Amino acid sequence: MQVYFLGTGTSQGIPIIGSNHPVCKSTDSKDKRLRVSVWITWNDNSVVIDCGPDFRQQMLTSECSKLDAILFSHEHSDHTAGLDDIRPFVFKQKKDLPIYAHQRVLENLKKRFDYIFEVENRYPGAPSVQTFEVKNNESFLFGETSIFPIEVDHAGLQVFGYRIQDFVYITDMKSIVASEIEKLKDVKVLVVNALREEPHHSHFSLQDALDFIHLIQPERAYLTHISHMLGFHEEVQQRLPENVFLAYDNLIITI
Template identity: 55%
Template structure:
């Protein structure tokens, strides 16, 4: 399995427009972060988790033009704003792309991107929707077993996803005990961390993320959905425990 981090930033990305914060002014490419998203490749199949407003540039940057499915964690703009740019991929590959998410999320997307979710018989290739509200254990996509993970983003229920021994969780502020059990035995965990301090109502801080990692005990963890307030990539990496890494845009594992 090949994982490409298309983006690792929080909702505003880094640098933030007009910001004079030192991290926003950094010349280190690892401190420049587009909105969070990953691309999963295995056995010539390609899965996208989240499709934020930077999606077009992200796909051009990694020179990738094929998708077999899209998984959406939740409806917020920084995770869904690029859905319109899936259209050329659909046209070029002459293939309907399934999108998986909670019913609430899919209904929101159908209202915002009504012209994409067409019911016209003439539109042979389009996006098809698949609700995950009742898949508590797992579902299959292109013969791959996918486990939807229940996560809390403040008071909003959202999803993470596990495929084989890899799991992706973003925008978490707490993880239910049942989901913790579903995360045991991981080789790779991707987990969100917004900043060190102060505490945030909807996102893990570093201490909260590290406590969660200790409970789950994956072999390796990569941190994502990072704000400029977290600090410089190179400096923070030196402070992290063994086998915990800061992800960066373009990282491949």
């Protein structure tokens, strides 16, 4: 399995428009972060988790030429606003693109992108999707692979992380119940959000993330959904445990 970090930033990305914060002014490419997303490939499968407003740019940079499905974590714009840009994949592959999400998220997308879901009088240039509801405690088959949703809380909003084989991806988490933690047993690679040093009402702080990683005990862990307030990439990385890494845009890992 290969995981390509398409974006590792928070909702505004880094640099933030108009900001004079030192991290936003950094010349280190690892301090420049698009909105959070990953591209996962295994066997002949090609799946993206979330497609935010930087989706088109991310697909061009990564040279992704085949997309079999999108898994959505939740409906916030930094995770969904790029849905229209699936058009090249739909046109090239000549079929609806499967999307997987909680029913609430599917209904939200239908309101915001109604022309994509239109059945009658469709605009011929609109992309098209095939929807699949994801339910907690119900794995689903993708090809021959079982994918397990991991339910977490984002300040009162339900969010799905996903486990695919020995890889777990969780973003926008503030808390998780014990029964969901059980689904992470024996995971080799864990990706989890770490917004900043200071506590936050809806996201893990750096210490929250490190405590969670210590609890799960993966072989490796990567931090994502990072804001400029966490600090410079290289300085933060030096303070992390040896098996914990700050993810950065265009990082590729193999599992």
